[in-house]
Amino acid sequence: RLRGLSAAKRGANDAVSFLQTAQGGMQEVSNIIVRMKELTLAAGTTTMSDRERRFLFLEYEALYEEVNRIAQSTEFNGIPLLNGESDKVPEEMVFRLGDPLEGTTPDGGTGDINTVRFDGFKNISVTPDGLGLKSARELLDASGETDGIGIDDVEETLLAADDPEFSTAFDQAMNKLSTQRAEFGAFESRLDKV
Helix, strand or coil: CHHHHHHHHHHHHHHHHHHHHHHHHHHHHHHHHHHHHHHHHHHCCCCCCHHHHHHHHHHHHHHHHHHHHHHHHCEECCEECCECCCCCCCCEEEEECCCCCEEECCCCCEEECCEEEEECHHHCECCHHHHCCCCCHHHHHHCCCCCCCCHHHHHHHHCCCCCCCCCCHHHHHHHHHHHHHHHHHHHHHHHHCC
16 A cells, blocks of 8 residues: 555656646746847837847747747657647646545546546647747848848737737737646646645
8 A cells, every 4th residue: 555655646746747847848938938029129119220120030030949949849758748739749648646536526527536637738839839929030031131120020020910919929928828837837736735
């Protein structure tokens, strides 16, 4: 029985580590989004030349690619944590916290209450596309080092494409990221009580 309890505790600790790894990746993406917004707002002023604006967007695009890299490479034991579009992501995560025990489940039914399920794991997407961030690659490719990027092009990168509730694409991305972080945080909080 003691060995079974130790295995259950180890399983809960592994689940917490799993969630903390995801939270760490999301925190880095959050920091990057703040910087991307800062760069775009700085580029949206006429006191900056088109050439200087292009320099800002070189950093912006590098950060965009870093968000993508973090989303693609953050894994725990081979399971992608931030890219639900990956074929390696299971439909749900199942964590065993102890011996099977019949009881009332959160949905009002009956079942094994020592099995915790994290449904909707495929819906987690911290990729730039999943967050609604726009690439500056076309702007950079269309501009030369001497031409730079015009102020009108900045607007396109700044505005939220698919939700008028948010003033910028970055606010929309932070909202999506915060929602996903809240799900991971709530689940982690539950597992900390085990």
